[in-house]
Amino acid sequence: MPSALAPERTRSPRSLLRQIREAMAVGDAAQARLDRVVRIIATSLEADVCSIYLGRANGELELFATEGLNAGAVHAMRLRPGEGLAGLIMRTGQPLALADAPSHPAFSYRPETGEDPYHAMLGVPILRGGRAVGVLVVQNVEERAYTEDEIDDLQTIAMVLAELVAGGELVGQDELRELDFAPQRPERIRGQRFAEGLALGRAVLHERPMAPERLLADDPQLEETRLQRAIRSLRAQIDDMMGGQHGLTGLPFEVLETYRMFADDRGWNRSLEEAVRSGLTAEAAVERVRSEHRARLSQAPAYLRERLHDFEDLADRLLRHLMGERPGVRPLPENAVLIARNLGPAELLEYDRTHLKGLLLEEGSNASHASIVARALQIPCVGRLAGLRDRVAEGDAVIIDGDEEQAHIRPRSDVLAAFASRLEVRSQRQAEFARLRDVKAITRDGVEVAILMNAGLGVDLETLDQTGADGIGLFRTEFQFMVAEELPRLDAQTELYARVLDRASGRPVTFRTLDLGGDKVLPYMEAEREDNPALGWRAIRMGLDRPALLRMQIRALLWAANGRDLRIMFPLIASVDEFRAARRVVDRELNWAVRRGRPEPATLRIGAMVETPSLLFHLDALLPQVDFISVGANDLMQYLFAADRGNPRVADRYDILSPPALRALKTIGDAAAESGTPVSVCGEQAGRPLEAFTLLALGFERLSMPPAGVGPIKRMVLSTDRDAAARGVAKLLQSSAGSVRGEVETLARKLNVAV
Numbered sequence: 001m002p003s004a005l006a007p008e009r010t011r012s013p014r015s016l017l018r019q020i021r022e023a024m025a026v027g028d029a030a031q032a033r034l035d036r037v038v039r040i041i042a043t044s045l046e047a048d049v050c051s052i053y054l055g056r057a058n059g060e061l062e063l064f065a066t067e068g069l070n071a072g073a074v075h076a077m078r079l080r081p082g083e084g085l086a087g088l089i090m091r092t093g094q095p096l097a098l099a100d101a102p103s104h105p106a107f108s109y110r111p112e113t114g115e116d117p118y119h120a121m122l123g124v125p126i127l128r129g130g131r132a133v134g135v136l137v138v139q140n141v142e143e144r145a146y147t148e149d150e151i152d153d154l155q156t157i158a159m160v161l162a163e164l165v166a167g168g169e170l171v172g173q174d175e176l177r178e179l180d181f182a183p184q185r186p187e188r189i190r191g192q193r194f195a196e197g198l199a200l201g202r203a204v205l206h207e208r209p210m211a212p213e214r215l216l217a218d219d220p221q222l223e224e225t226r227l228q229r230a231i232r233s234l235r236a237q238i239d240d241m242m243g244g245q246h247g248l249t250g251l252p253f254e255v256l257e258t259y260r261m262f263a264d265d266r267g268w269n270r271s272l273e274e275a276v277r278s279g280l281t282a283e284a285a286v287e288r289v290r291s292e293h294r295a296r297l298s299q300a301p302a303y304l305r306e307r308l309h310d311f312e313d314l315a316d317r318l319l320r321h322l323m324g325e326r327p328g329v330r331p332l333p334e335n336a337v338l339i340a341r342n343l344g345p346a347e348l349l350e351y352d353r354t355h356l357k358g359l360l361l362e363e364g365s366n367a368s369h370a371s372i373v374a375r376a377l378q379i380p381c382v383g384r385l386a387g388l389r390d391r392v393a394e395g396d397a398v399i400i401d402g403d404e405e406q407a408h409i410r411p412r413s414d415v416l417a418a419f420a421s422r423l424e425v426r427s428q429r430q431a432e433f434a435r436l437r438d439v440k441a442i443t444r445d446g447v448e449v450a451i452l453m454n455a456g457l458g459v460d461l462e463t464l465d466q467t468g469a470d471g472i473g474l475f476r477t478e479f480q481f482m483v484a485e486e487l488p489r490l491d492a493q494t495e496l497y498a499r500v501l502d503r504a505s506g507r508p509v510t511f512r513t514l515d516l517g518g519d520k521v522l523p524y525m526e527a528e529r530e531d532n533p534a535l536g537w538r539a540i541r542m543g544l545d546r547p548a549l550l551r552m553q554i555r556a557l558l559w560a561a562n563g564r565d566l567r568i569m570f571p572l573i574a575s576v577d578e579f580r581a582a583r584r585v586v587d588r589e590l591n592w593a594v595r596r597g598r599p600e601p602a603t604l605r606i607g608a609m610v611e612t613p614s615l616l617f618h619l620d621a622l623l624p625q626v627d628f629i630s631v632g633a634n635d636l637m638q639y640l641f642a643a644d645r646g647n648p649r650v651a652d653r654y655d656i657l658s659p660p661a662l663r664a665l666k667t668i669g670d671a672a673a674e675s676g677t678p679v680s681v682c683g684e685q686a687g688r689p690l691e692a693f694t695l696l697a698l699g700f701e702r703l704s705m706p707p708a709g710v711g712p713i714k715r716m717v718l719s720t721d722r723d724a725a726a727r728g729v730a731k732l733l734q735s736s737a738g739s740v741r742g743e744v745e746t747l748a749r750k751l752n753v754a755v
């Protein structure tokens with residue numbers, strides 16, 4: 001053995017890690033390296049025994065290397081799941097230090113190892129991504145108590161071993177596949193569809209366990225300084241967010257408070273510092289501490305496990321501070337399926353859209369803006385997938401099955417084959433929708449329905465022609481603001497709106513003025529913290545209180561129209577006065593533009609979104625003031641049922657196919673018809689065949705929906721007899737049930753409607 005590799009007797013974990021690193025530089029077989037590593041650890045920790053056990057995929061724990069026990073037991077000795085002290089450590093994910101191991105009730109005597117003479121034992125789990133994948137044990141003949149420092153050092157070493165094993169440095173690649181290093185079994189998780197579609201791709205974790213590129217520090221002093229600096233800037237960022245300075249995508253106050261509590265937590269900080277002092281880089285220290293927390297909290301009661309998510313986020317943020325990451329476009333590999341607990345719309349838009357195939361969420365809700373963005377991007381999204389993040393590893397093959405509302409992780413070959421044939425069927429269906437592209441949506445009894453599209457990004461414009469929509473019923477102007485790194489200027493706004501009108505080539509486009517606030521937060525704009533953002537300072541309320549932004553937007557719209565037809569709509573109007581005030585802003589801007597010689601729009605139509613219940617009781621006053629209205633059913637439902645559309649706990653508590661919701665919609669539709677005011681529905685529901693069928697039955701003839709809805713809704717309209725549908729649905733309005741979804745389905749089936 002080269003002398004440089006002779007194990008040194010040293011109590012310093014840093015020099016021990018250096019020796020391990022040197023051992024890795026030798027081009028030996030994996031097992032020889034592993035044998036050398038246990039020798040180094042035993043020598044430097046003055047232990048009589050050092051053994052490494054690794055978990056097999058079948059749950060057994062196998063002795064992979066030992067210094068001190070019988071060499072013949074290596075690869076021969078296997079413990080059943082939970083067997084013996086090593087099994088206990090593996091199961092609990094916790095270190096175990098015993099002065100006299102044989103007297104512990106879990107001790108299991110295995111004569112083949114020759115461990116009779118040893119009394120003291122210290123074992124730590126080898127953790128990867130918070131899961132115990134093996135156990136590292138040292139033993140001493142004499143009874144002795146191991147110190148906290150020794151326990152800590154062994155944990156640092158275990159973390160390094162985990163990465164070296166996973167990197168194929170200490171076990172062969174074939175063997176690695178047999179180990180339980182990453183979740184390996186195929187899994188199917190059921191959830192909810194947030195955006196329709198099918199996709200197959202590779203998992204990319206949003207909250208990524210950013211594999212520390214350098215585990216071992218060259219200069220520990222420098223690492224400590226980096227860590228301290230990153231913690232300081234993390235704390236400052238959290239304080240900023242709490243103080244309402246530029247926040248990161250609308251985190252609730254309680255979450256921020258928890259963050260601050262953790263960020264200030266002495267235990268957390270001390271663990272990080274100790275990990276760095278033991279010779280890890282700052283990044284590796286964050287990983288190690290995170291992994292230990294995960295292991296500990298995964299055993300905890302459910303309410304504490306919830307906190308784990310906060311810790312994970314915090315660790316991620318700290319890593320991003322360490323890596324000096326700036327907000328901007330986040331690159332993705334090809335065919336990426338993004339995996340996240342939950343996402344804000346702006347976070348989703350940060351990712352490189354050209355490679356993004358789909359989105360899987362552990363939580364999330366259908367009406368949240370991230371789901372809306374997913375639908376706008378036409379990528380499938382399934383959410384509410386329990387335990388998702390613990391069950392997927394970076395790079396795993398995943399199938400998003402929007403139709404069946406489920407995800408397959410590491411699918412078996414038969415699942416893949418079945419999926420391929422469904423893709424085929426789907427593309428045939430898409431071909432059928434494509435054939436409908438130029439067909440007008442007219443019901444069997446002759447009612448022509450306008451099928452409009454919701455849009456908001458430049459990429460949507462492509463889909464306008466592809467789908468054959470009759471126009472854009474809702475252009476969400478705030479999306480441009482959400483993808484930008486700073487406030488889009490007048491010329492950037494004008495340019496986008498002009499491009500939209502160009503592409504629409506005469507088809508109507510309804511531009512909605514900025515609808516920010518709620519869950520739509522701009523990272524570069526100051527926002528005050530609010531207890532109830534959905535009920536807070538958002539949409540037109542902001543526009544009227546800070547009219548400069550609204551004025552600039554109206555100006556951009558007038559310039560972009562440049563003499564063409566223009567339709568402007570205001571979001572979240574809650575009182576007729578608000579509409580009047582907003583309309584005055586347009587009038588003033590129009591006068592100003594005309595005085596400067598700009599052409600007036602050929603026609604200028606100004607409308608209100610009906611998405612607050614208050615308007616239902618003042619439609620007689622509102623309707624004469626507006627040129628059109630559009631029902632924002634997403635928000636209207638949230639306010640009608642007092643259920644936050646972005647909160648998964650309450651998002652399912654109501655059904656739009658329920659008598660109160662349908663009566664509210666009918667009230668609006670009837671009042672508009674009576675006054676001759678054009679009315680559309682532009683919530684997400686308008687894009688779902690069964691819901692759209694019901695809207696049609698209630699009398700709505702203009703529906704605006706996500707692009708993927710256009711084909712299916714056209715097909716539904718073509719197969720519907722509107723009169724018969726209206727008669728059937730009218731009866732259901734009298735029901736006392738909380739939902740009449742089943743009855744609507746039966747009706748649609750009876751009438752042979754394609755839903």
Ligand code: PEP
Nearest residue numbers: 611632633634635682683
């Ligand atoms: C709505 O609320 O229904 C709507 C269309 O607007 P948004 O989803 O953008 O709030």
Ligand code: MG
Nearest residue numbers: 611632634635
């Ligand atoms: Mg709305």
